[in-house]
Amino acid sequence: MWQFFADNPWVAVFAVITLGALLGMVRFGPVRLGAAGVLFVGLLVGALDEDIAAAVPAGVSALGLALYVYTVGLESGPAFFRELRGQLPVMAGAVVALAVTAAVVGFVGHRGFGIAGPFLAGGYAGIGTTTPGLAAAQDASEDPTQPAVGYAIGYPLAVVITIVFVSAIAARRHWTARRDPGSGLPATLVTRTVQVARDLRWADVPGAAAHRVLASEYRPADGVTRVARELDRLSPGDQVVLVGGDEDVRAATDALGSTAPRHLLDDRSAVDYRRVLLTNPDLAGHTVGELGLGEKYGALVSRVRRGDFDMLAHDDLLLQLDDRVRVVMPRERTGEVTRYLGDTEAEVSEVSAVSLGLGLTLGFLIGIPSLTLGSTTLALGTGAGPLVMGMVLGWRRRTGPLVWTLPTRANLTLRQIGLLLFLAVVGLTSGYSFRENAFSLFGLKLAAVLAIGAVVSYALLVLVAKALGQSRERTMGLLSGYVGNPAIVAYANSRASDSRINNGYSTLFALAILVKIVCIQLIVGL
Incomplete structure (x- = not known):
C-alpha cells in the first residue's frame, strides 16, 4: 500500500511537511521540535518502502x-x-x-x-x-x-x-x-511624560548623552506642544516625553522632576505620532539620521520595531525594509511623512x-x-x-x-x-x-x-x-x-x-x- 507514495512523490513531500509541522507544535518539556518534526516524519514515511527514496x-x-x-x-x-x-x-x-x-x-x-x-x-x-x-x-x-x-x-x-x-x-x-558588565540596550522600552522641576541642560540628563534616553515631545511652560528636536535647556514648568528603558527613564525622571499628571501623548492636536512601515526601497540600508526627517518635515524617530523587538532610535541605527518606525511629527505633516517612508502593506512581502x-x-x-x-x-x-x-x-x-x-x-x-x-x-x-x-x-x-x-x-x-x-x-x-x-x-x-x-x-x-x-x-x- 505504501507504493502510493512512491508513485506520487509530491503527495509524499507535502504530506510529510504537513504532519511534520503538526509534530513540531507538540511540546516536549520546555521545547518544541519545530521544523525538525518534518525530518522525523520524513524518516518514518521513508522507512515504509525503499522505493520512496528513488521517486523523490x-x-x-x-x-x-x-x-x-x-x-x-x-x-x-x-x-x-x-x-x-x-x-x-x-x-x-x-x-x-x-x-x-x-x-x-x-x-x-x-x-x-x-x-x-x-x-x-x-x-x-x-x-x-x-x-x-x-x-x-x-x-x-x-x-x-x-x-x-x-x-x-x-x-x-x-x-x-x-x-x-x-x-x-x-x-x-x-x-x-x-x-561584559552590561547589556547596553534596554530589554523593553517605556514612555513617560515628566514635569520638569529644575533648570537642566538636556545633555546633562542621565542617559541622554549615551542615547539611552530620548525626548520625543516637549511643551514649554508657556507654549504649545512641539516635536523635541534639538532640545537644549529645560526649565521648571516644562513637560517632556521620555522614551527608553525603565531604569533609564526612571533615573532621568528623578533628575528632572516627577511624573506629570497627564500624558502629553494623549493630546494629538499639534503633534502626532504613529508607527509607519518602511517600504520605500530607496531608504533601506540607510541610517535614521540619513532619512532627514527633521530637516524635511520637522519630525523625529523615537523607536524602531524589527520583528518582535523594539529598539530606541538614534542617528546611527541602520534601517531595513519592513521596519516599523515610530515617528513623532507635526500633525499637518503626517501624510507627507507616511508617503515618504512608504507604509504600503502590499510591498511587505515583495521580493526583488x-x-x-x-x-x-x-x-x-x-x-x-x-x-x-x-x-x-x-x-x-x-x-x-x-x-x-x-x-x-x-x-x-x-x-x-x-x-x-x-x-x-x-x-x-x-x-x-x-x-x-x-x-x-x-x-x-x-x-x-x-x-x-x-x-x-x-x-x-x-x-x-x-x-x-x-x-x-x-x-x-x-x-x-x-x-x-x-x-x-x-x-x-x-x-x-x-x-x-x-x-x-x-x-x-x-x-x-x-x-x-x-x-x-x-x-x-x-x-x-x-x-x-x-x-x-x-x-x-x-
Missing part, C-alpha cells in the same frame, strides 16, 4: 537548502561583521572548540567503535543541529543516507543536552563577567527577483571551487556558498540601486519554505537506511559517541566564554548560536530577559555553521 524529485533539497542558508546569511551578516572586532577572542575560541569536538567524534567513533566517517559526519552535524552541515556531509558521501542516520540520532541529543547546559548556566547567580536571483547565483558560484587534501575534498558547496554570499550582501545591504536585504516577513517565509522542503526530502530519502541502522547495537554505539561529543563541545564553549569574562546571559546566547537551534535561544530567553542573549546568538550562529561544514567534510574522509 532530484534537486528539491538543494533548492530548499540554498533558500534557507541565503536568507539566514542576509539576516545574520550585519551582526557578524559588527561583532567581529569586539568578539574576536570568543569567535576564535568557538572555532577551536568545534575543531576539538570534530577530533573527538572522529577519533572515538572511528578508532574506538569502527563507525564509518559519513555516519559520524552526519552525527556531528546533528549535535550541532546544522542543516547545511547535513547537506555538506551528504554531498561528500558516496551514500547520502548514512549522514542522515547520524543526524537524526544526534539532533535530539543536542536539544536535550544543550537545555541542561543552559539551565545550569541560568542557575548560576554569582557569575563573574569582567569584560533581481537581487535575490543575483545573490543566489553568486552564492552557487563561490561554492563551486574545491580544494583536495589527501582523500578529502573541501568546498563551500550549495550549503556554505549561498550562506557566505548572503552574509556579505546582508552586511553591505545595498549596492547602488540594488537592495540586497529582504523584508523581514519575506525573509522568514522563504527561509521556512526552504528548510521544510530540504528536511522533507532528506527524511524521505534516508528513512529506509535509518530503519536498518538506528535501532541496533550500531545505533547505540553511534548515540554514545555523539553524546560524548556533545558534552565535550558545549562544555568547551562555556569554559571559553567564562575564561574570556563573558556574562552569564551572553554565554547562554553564545551557546545557543554555537549549537544553532532557535528552540535553544527561545528557551534561554525564557530563563533571562537580556539583549545579550540574542546578541550572543547572532555572534556565533553563522560562523559556527561555516566551521562545522569544513569539519564535516574532513570527518567524511575518515
Whole structure:
C-alpha cells in the first residue's frame, strides 16, 4: 500500500511537511521540535518502502537548502561583521572548540567503535543541529543516507543536552563577567511624560548623552506642544516625553522632576505620532539620521520595531525594509511623512527577483571551487556558498540601486519554505537506511559517541566564554548560536530577559555553521 507514495512523490513531500509541522507544535518539556518534526516524519514515511527514496524529485533539497542558508546569511551578516572586532577572542575560541569536538567524534567513533566517517559526519552535524552541515556531509558521501542516520540520532541529543547546559548556566547567580558588565540596550522600552522641576541642560540628563534616553515631545511652560528636536535647556514648568528603558527613564525622571499628571501623548492636536512601515526601497540600508526627517518635515524617530523587538532610535541605527518606525511629527505633516517612508502593506512581502536571483547565483558560484587534501575534498558547496554570499550582501545591504536585504516577513517565509522542503526530502530519502541502522547495537554505539561529543563541545564553549569574562546571559546566547537551534535561544530567553542573549546568538550562529561544514567534510574522509 505504501507504493502510493512512491508513485506520487509530491503527495509524499507535502504530506510529510504537513504532519511534520503538526509534530513540531507538540511540546516536549520546555521545547518544541519545530521544523525538525518534518525530518522525523520524513524518516518514518521513508522507512515504509525503499522505493520512496528513488521517486523523490532530484534537486528539491538543494533548492530548499540554498533558500534557507541565503536568507539566514542576509539576516545574520550585519551582526557578524559588527561583532567581529569586539568578539574576536570568543569567535576564535568557538572555532577551536568545534575543531576539538570534530577530533573527538572522529577519533572515538572511528578508532574506538569502527563507525564509518559519513555516519559520524552526519552525527556531528546533528549535535550541532546544522542543516547545511547535513547537506555538506551528504554531498561528500558516496551514500547520502548514512549522514542522515547520524543526524537524526544526534539532533535530539543536542536539544536535550544543550537545555541542561543552559539551565545550569541560568542557575548560576554569582557569575563573574569582567569584560561584559552590561547589556547596553534596554530589554523593553517605556514612555513617560515628566514635569520638569529644575533648570537642566538636556545633555546633562542621565542617559541622554549615551542615547539611552530620548525626548520625543516637549511643551514649554508657556507654549504649545512641539516635536523635541534639538532640545537644549529645560526649565521648571516644562513637560517632556521620555522614551527608553525603565531604569533609564526612571533615573532621568528623578533628575528632572516627577511624573506629570497627564500624558502629553494623549493630546494629538499639534503633534502626532504613529508607527509607519518602511517600504520605500530607496531608504533601506540607510541610517535614521540619513532619512532627514527633521530637516524635511520637522519630525523625529523615537523607536524602531524589527520583528518582535523594539529598539530606541538614534542617528546611527541602520534601517531595513519592513521596519516599523515610530515617528513623532507635526500633525499637518503626517501624510507627507507616511508617503515618504512608504507604509504600503502590499510591498511587505515583495521580493526583488533581481537581487535575490543575483545573490543566489553568486552564492552557487563561490561554492563551486574545491580544494583536495589527501582523500578529502573541501568546498563551500550549495550549503556554505549561498550562506557566505548572503552574509556579505546582508552586511553591505545595498549596492547602488540594488537592495540586497529582504523584508523581514519575506525573509522568514522563504527561509521556512526552504528548510521544510530540504528536511522533507532528506527524511524521505534516508528513512529506509535509518530503519536498518538506528535501532541496533550500531545505533547505540553511534548515540554514545555523539553524546560524548556533545558534552565535550558545549562544555568547551562555556569554559571559553567564562575564561574570556563573558556574562552569564551572553554565554547562554553564545551557546545557543554555537549549537544553532532557535528552540535553544527561545528557551534561554525564557530563563533571562537580556539583549545579550540574542546578541550572543547572532555572534556565533553563522560562523559556527561555516566551521562545522569544513569539519564535516574532513570527518567524511575518515
